[in-house]
Amino acid sequence: MGQEVDRTTFSRHDRQQYRSNVQRCVDALTTMLRDHPFARDEPMTGIEVELNLVGDDLEPALVAKAVLDSLGSAEFQTELGRWNLELNLPPRPLPGEQWRHFEQQLLDELAMARAKAQDHRAQLAVIGILPTLAARHLVEEAISPDDRYLLLNEQMLSDRGEPIRLDITGGDPLASAPEHLLADFDSIAPEAACTSMQLHLQVAPEVFPAYWNAAQCLAGVQLAVGANSPFLLGSRLWAETRIPLFEQSCDVRPPELRNQGVRPRVWFGERWISSVLDLFAENSRYFPGLIPRTDDVDPIGELKAGRIPELSELKLHNGTVWRWNRPVYDIANGLPHVRLENRVLPAGPTAVDMVANALFFYGLLRVMVEAERPLWSYMSFDAAHENFVSAARNGMDATLYWPGTGWIQPDELVLRKLLPMAAEGLARWGVAAEVCDRYLPVVEQRCLTRRTGAAWQVAAVEALENRGATRTAALHGMFGEYLEHSAANEPVHSWPLPS
Template identity: 75%
Template sequence: MGQDVDRRTFSRRDRQQYRAKVQRCLDVLALMLRDHPFARDEPMTGIEVELNLVDHELEPSLAGADVLHAIGGTEFQSELGRWNLELNLPPRPLPGDQWRHLEHQLLDELAVARSKAVDCGSQLAVIGILPTLRRSHLVAEALSPDQRYEMLNEQMLNARGEPIRLDIAGDDPSGRHEVAPEHLTADFDSIAPEAACTSMQLHLQVHPDSFAGYWNAAQSIAGVQLAVGANSPFLLGSRLWAETRIPLFEQSCDVRTPELRNQGVRPRVWFGERWITSILDLFAENGRYFPALMPVTEQTDPMAELEAGNVPGLDELRLHNGTIWRWNRPVYDVADGVPHVRVENRVLPAGPTVIDMVANALFFYGLIRTLVEADRPLWSSMSFEAAEENFTTAARHGMEGPLYWPGSGWIRPDELVLRKLLPQAADGLARWGVAAEVVDRFLSVIEQRCVTRRTGAAWQLDTVAALERNGSDRTAALHGMLARYLENSVANEPVHTWPVPA
């Protein structure tokens, strides 16, 4: 949710007017999809990476505003927590060696941020969940002072009517440690736990006619993405899921009381419930199922704008969409006076390295291209429920949890990727026009990650286990692991090559 807001209180009539305006925006979008030209140029991609700041003791550093001021550029923005930053790289096409250049740009931008962070007494950590977070860090005072975050915190707590409850039961995601499962329960009086989730978001601009296929494809591979990209096994000192960021984000943004959950009210962090035939399906669900969190209504009439020959911004529809956190989110936007739509893939954690993140991105872009253009769409032979179960299984178990795949039945994720999906991803990238040497460089990272069965989560688990065997308690082991993680991350060697202490 990046739109600015300038209101703190809302009346009952505000909410009524906002609902009507969202519906009017939806009606206008339906007309535009039928009659208005959308961007048909070369599809553009984008990447956003959320980051953490730590101090010399590897504890969260609340110096985000100071680091942003020191950087001074527009690529970095504030995020929910005062120990967070967000990096947004300009959109770029896929063909040729564009994403090799993106790797260099991402390395350069992070090097600048690291340097400025050091000047402010901090270090940069690119990781799914900062493992040294403690409950005392997740308080309202640690939220960024931006008004939109203050309002989001206030409105979400008001909607829930009681503290935010985390209740995450773990197991051994790696399957290699003979230790008892751990269980985290905690209550919070702010949405600060949401700031513990640091993600990488991938954007793909597509024409509205093909949006449904790309969204369905993204949903169908979400479990595979998590299995090979997990990087968040620890939260508040507990060893939980391979990608604990998934239940953490779902629970920290849940404005439902237990009674509403029992009634089947849909959560605002949502996988969805069916395959779609149009982007309108998703925006219509937003208006049908979710009450407004921030009902800010603009004076402009989108229908009048459209009738006057202008491209409407659909402000209320976009603001509402920004408060519903689908793992694959639809995006409507306008650039240079031309409307376009995008799939925003929100599945992956940040880190461990730039080369790992670019590899994750290109695996996603290549695979969905092949799936969309297949003679028989994957989702015609896979139930939506199976795709969601794959997503949860992969988040919980990483590479250890078997996934369901049409034609293969239940299969381990690394085997599925090596046998079937890597060749499909390579074919898809070739169809996008990506240079062969770029495909080889980054898909080989995914290949070796599967061969070694070492994701960021597996490395973190193995390292902490080794340090604990050598006499460290959990707190010391997490700090020791994070120190090694930061050193390896800067070196930009893929995580499957990282050493584990003896």
């Protein structure tokens, strides 16, 4: 949720007006999709990366505001935690060598952030969850002082009516006694522990449903090959612990509403869609306003006057429903557009790993959308969701269901079927062969070695513990080496274990 807010209290009338305005926005969007031209340029992509700042002790450094002031760059923004930054790189097309240049731009921006962080005695960490976090770090005082974050904290806790509870049991299938985390928090600061990479793809409205359905099918595979968050508050939990952590830290439902089946605000969804409107309408139908701020602009009136409506309330509301694949409405260069925002992947471990993850995803999307028989026409939505949860829990050790293949492990599925599909999809996008030759082998080697960021972190901690280190010391030792390897930009499958 990146929109500014200028209100801190809301009346019943505000909430009623907000609900009405959101529906007016949905009605206006319905008319626009039927009658108004949308952007149809070459495929535009974008990326956001959430980052962490740590001190010499490798624990969170609450200096994000100072680092941002030193950076003075529009590409960097605040995030929920005072130890978080967000990097937003400008949109770019997929074809040609664009994404080879993108890796260098990403490296340049990260290097600049590292340099400015050092001026404030901090280091930059590109990782899904800081392995050195402790409960004492996840307090209200650690939330960024921006009004929108403070208001979000207030409204979410008010709706929940009780502390935020984390209750996560480890997913290691070989563990005789999986580790278990149970903790309560009096703020939404645990949400700031989740740092992700978000991929955007602008598409024409009529093909958006196919892209969203395809992205849902791929979510489990993305997690299995990209997991990078195995530790939280000292416990080894899921391969991508960021998934249950984000779901639980943003859950405003008390137990009674969960038991009634009320939908969570962090949501995979429940069905395939046939229109982008399906998602915006569900958001309006199922979720009350968290921040019911309204403006005086009538979107239908704007349409009648020949202007493109901002749909401010729809965008604000959409930003407080955290789908793993989210629809986005926006205006650029005088034309409205819709885009897919893929929120599945963690940040890190390196720039080259993140670019490889992105291109693997974009390539697969293209082939799946253009298939004569779409995968989602013979794969149940429940199977896609089960793949997502299994991959988040077990990473490369997950067992996924894939139509026409049956039950299969992610590495075998990628090597046998998906990598050739991704290469074909990138070729259809017009991506240069040398770009494919640099990045797809990164995913291939990750599968051949079965070494994701999560797998490396777990193996490194186990190696240190086997030498007598405590869990806390092992996490710090592993993380110190992680930071060095991450900055060197060698793909994670090539990282050695602690010597």
